Each structure stands twice: as structure tokens, then as C-alpha cells.
Amino acid sequence: MHPAPSLILFTVLSGTGFGLLVWLGIGLRAPTGIAAFVLFGLGYALTGAGLIAAAFHLGHPERALLAFTQWRSSWLSREAVLAAATLAIMAPHAASSTFAATPLPFFGWLGAALALATILATAMIYAQIRAVPRWHHWSTPPVFLLAALAGGALLAAQTGLALALLLALALAMVAHWVFGDRQFAASGSTTGSATGLGGPGRVRLLEPPHSGRNYLLREMVHVVGRKHARKLRLLALGLGALVPAAVLLLPASHATIILACGLHLAGLLAQRWLFFAEAEHVVGLYYARA
């Protein structure tokens, strides 16, 4: 699949932002005054930046409000509704913490639950797509959830929690790769089933339908990324989870937290790029490039 920078930025930034809002919502860290302003501000800025990045992915962003209507069937619509609800419900808690030094646990906990649901909805947009077998597996949502919660815990400077979540994230990433590598074969889709000609013999593409590129090849038959998959996996695993976890073991200071955050986000960008780039869509079977 095409690793669109807008989608990578959106899932990483807003995921981390919602992760931070989860921890601030349940009061694991209950800042007041300036500290609350900075932390809640960071949560809102990250989610906001992510949502703006996502809008750049749309062909017609001026119609984006329609995306709030189909929450009964569409995970993308659910994500939009949940994201907006999170930011609205969390606002009284954030404002009261900042300006009145009084957290409002009701709004905080409800907002945290909505933030968690938003992260899950983002993951389900991908996990629901059966035509991309690597994503269509239970191991996809844990990667998104743990990445967001670990990033949020890092930003909230909860070192113990962040350490545990980073290690869990490492496991989730490895699980997603191990299971993911078997998913295409497990889906049962082959050039034979795609053409229905597998019964009489072995099928191969003789002539593609067009000599140039097209939308399908650009969007869904991205093969460049698969070449460097192994290196990128090490980069994602190391920078995204293991190295920041090791940094957290150093004596705690602002510098170690900032360093761990930077490394984690860089690793996560690599992980997310690879998440798209190495995912094979079954339509590639019609182009001999699955």
C-alpha cells in the first residue's frame, strides 16, 4: 500500500496525542496551572496536527463534515466522531485543570475512554480491510494501541509505565510481523482464485491491461518498500521501542525523557511507513505483483 506521508503523520501524531489524553484523563498525572496548560496543550496540538494532516489526504476536504454521518457501518466515520467527541468531552477537564486547578474526573475518565476508542477506531480502519491480508488480523490493533499509550506515557513522563508499554509495544510489533508474513498465504487468494483459471493450470500475467501507471498500482501495489523491510523492522523495533526503553533506565531527567520521546517518535514513523509500504493488496494478483 502507498505510504502517504499525510496518513503516517496523522496516525503517529494523533495516536500519540490521544495516548497522552488517556493518561491525563484518568488522572495518572494530574497537572494544574502552567503544567496542565503545557500537557493538555500538547495533547490537543498533536491530535489537531494529526487531524489537519489527515485532511490533506482527502480529495475534497470541504466535504469532510459528511464523514461524521456513517458511524453505523464505517470505522473511518467512527474515528471522526470519536475524535471530535474526545476533544469536546476532555475540554472542561483540561480547562478546569489549567485555570481553576480543579480536575473534573467525570469528564476526564469519559474523555479517556473516548480517546482509547478513537485509537482503536484508527486501527480498525486498517484491520477491517480483508483485501490487505497483512492488516486483517488481530495483531494490528495492539500495535496502534500500545504505540499511542507508550508515546502518551512518555510525554506524561511516567517512566515506569512507559518502560512497560514500550516493551509490550516491541512484542506487539514482532507479533504483527510474524503473523503478518503468513497472512497473504493464509488468505487463500492466488492468481488462480483471482482469475478463476487456477483449476486448469498455472496462471501468469501475459499482458497487463495498460502500459503506463494507474491509480491502482500507485495506491495498492507499492513494491519499493518491501525491499528494505528487514532493515526498517530493526529500525522500528530499536528506535520505536527498545532504545527508548533503555534510555528510560538511565537516571531520570528532562533530557532522558525528551531523548526517549524523540527516539520513539522517529522509530514509530519508520514503523508506520513500513506498515503501509510492506502491506500487500490482493489486487496485485491481477498485476503479477502481489
Next chain:
Amino acid sequence: MTTLPARTDRKLGLVIDLDTCVGCHACVISCKGWNTENYGVPLSDMDAWGEAPEGSFLNRVHSFEVTRDDAPPMIVHFPKSCLHCDNAPCVTVCPTGASYKRSEDGIVLVNESACIGCGLCAWACPYGAREMDGAEKVMKKCTLCVDRIYNQTLPEEDREPACVRTCPAGARHFGDLGDPESTVSQLVTARGGFDLMPEQGTQPVNKYLPPRGRDTLATPDLASLCTPATETATGFLGWLDRALERI
């Protein structure tokens, strides 16, 4: 609403005969022509006279080679367009309600004025039946020529999809696949019509008919007729062969 209808009154769709298709791409061109001039935004071409031309199409013809152990290989031309699935994954993922399946005839359509161009429906389709238009940034797909089949201003013989109307080989058939008595349903039964990627759970309405078995001949041992002539050459040619061999 992007939930799928529980059932559709009819299941209009295509039956494509892989035995008859000659791979002429006339259906591709007539589809592009009709759907550029009629319902929805035109199917644009990008960089049409440049170095890397490309365009939006609702129907494309692939050609496959089937290699068999016990018979010569077969070339199969393979037209592919939207299959108007009963369990269409492209419809339920749409966040705006632009993508929908009609309960009266089962046609899957896009309301272009509600499409935000997010591309998720194209990702959800296993068949590559949807393409985002490069100029208008809205999703394009086969409409089953909904603006022809019910069009009272057209002569009756033209009230079928443009691809079916134009096919010079008679490889494309249009009808109600929900009615077991219809011509297309009987064709599917008689010829063993099949679904593409049934394992994807999409329950496509369109069916494909397999290539018929080819005639077979007792093939002579062609290799024995092809031994190099020079090995048994005599006279001048023999001398030339030996002389050249020595150089």
C-alpha cells in the same frame, strides 16, 4: 446510508465469457466514451500527450497465460470491472454515505457530490474496481450504465451497458442474476460460471464463464524433425561445414 441492503429485488450484473473474449479492448473504449460523456464527472486522462500518460478507466482487460501439464498453454483475455457484490466491502467503509448499493437492482454506485476522495473504498475492494479520478478527485466506478439501461430516450436495443452493446464477440451478457429463469442465470448454470476470489467473502453478482476445453491432436514428435541439417550434410555443404569447423 452505507449499510448494505438486506436483500435486493433484482441482481443486475454481467456475465463475461472468457472462452469468447478476443481481448480487443473495445469494451474498455466504449465504457470510457460513454462514462466520460454522461453520468458523473468525465473519466480524465493525465499527461495524455506526455511521457507518462495514464487515465481513469472503469473496465480493463488483462491477458493471462494458463500453463497446463497435459496440454498446450492457453491465452485467456480477462476483462475486469466492478462485480456489484452482494456483500460489497467498498460500501460499508465509506464514511460519508457517498458509496451505496441500490436495493431495487443491486447496482453499487457513488454519489460524487458526497465523495470526499479519501480512497478507502478503493482499498477495501479486492478486485481493483474503483479508481480515483486524477482531475476531479472523486471515486469512479462502473455504474452498470445505469443511465442507459433505464433510459427511455434510447432505442430499446441500446438499453444495456455500453461494454455489452459494443462487444463484437458477444462475450459479455447483461441481465438479472437474481432470477434463476433469466438468460444470464441459465448461461451461468449451463457453462459453470464462477465467482472471482470467493474466499474474500464479497459474494460478487457478476459471473465469469470458463474457457471451454480445446481440441486436441495426436502431436507428432516435432523435435525429431528439427535436428540440425549440417550434421548429415554431404557434398559441398558437408565440406563447408567441416572446413568452417576447423577454422
